[in-house]
Amino acid sequence: MKFLDRFFERSSRHVASTTGRRHFIAKFGSLLAIGTAAPVLLPIDRTSKALAAESPKAGDPGDPTSCDYWRYCSVDGFLCSCCGGSVTSCPPGTEVSHVTWVGTCRNPADGIDYIISYNDCCGKHSCGTCACTRNDSEEPMYRPFNNNDINWCLGAESNVYNCTVAVIRGTAI
Numbered sequence: 711m712k713f714l715d716r717f718f719e720r721s722s723r724h725v726a727s728t729t730g731r732r733h734f735i736a737k738f739g740s741l742l743a744i745g746t747a748a749p750v751l752l753p754i755d756r757t758s759k760a761l762a763a764e765s766p767k768a769g770d771p772g773d774p775t776s777c778d779y780w781r782y783c784s785v786d787g788f789l790c791s792c793c794g795g796s797v798t799s800c801p802p803g804t805e806v807s808h809v810t811w812v813g814t815c816r817n818p819a820d821g822i823d824y825i826i827s828y829n830d831c832c833g834k835h836s837c838g839t840c841a842c843t844r845n846d847s848e849e850p851m852y853r854p855f856n857n858n859d860i861n862w863c864l865g866a867e868s869n870v871y872n873c874t875v876a877v878i879r880g881t882a883i
């Protein structure tokens with residue numbers, strides 16, 4: 711009988727200590743502590759930061775409202791610098807697409823190849839001025855991953871395309 715008493719007492723204590731309110735609070739507390747200490751590894755979209763950090767440098771050669779400007783070597787769209795924005799910023803009332811076409815263009819001032827992303831600005835009807843189609847190293851539409859004739863606003867809140875910016879993302883090597 712004593713054996714049974716001890717057995718049931720132990721199992722009841724075990725159940726109480728592993729399923730009770732205190733146990734839940736203890737577990738929740740440790741998860742919370744781990745969660746705040748661990749580095750955040752979620753994917754983060756840094757497009758806005760890149761856009762804010764990048765502005766045309768003094769001595770950046772050429773005219774950003776001209777299709778001949780060096781950063782536009784692989785662009786296909788209306789230049790935001792003619793549409794109320796700039797080479798790196800969308801016109802007021804539009805939002806930048808986070809999915810983009812990326813090209814590599816050589817800056818004639820320093821001879822360095824830069825990675826340029828051509829983000830579309832979305833949310834207002836097509837700008838219609840300064841159409842620019844250069845398409846260095848572009849391939850036909852049947853190779854969609856190497857073709858830039860794509861409305862990147864399809865991945866944004868509004869699918870309506872307005873114009874395209876050209877943002878330096880880094881050097882090619």
Ligand code: ABN
Pocket residue numbers: 786787830858859860861862871874
């Ligand atoms: N990426 C510029 C663009 C927008 C709409 C259609 C074709 C190309």
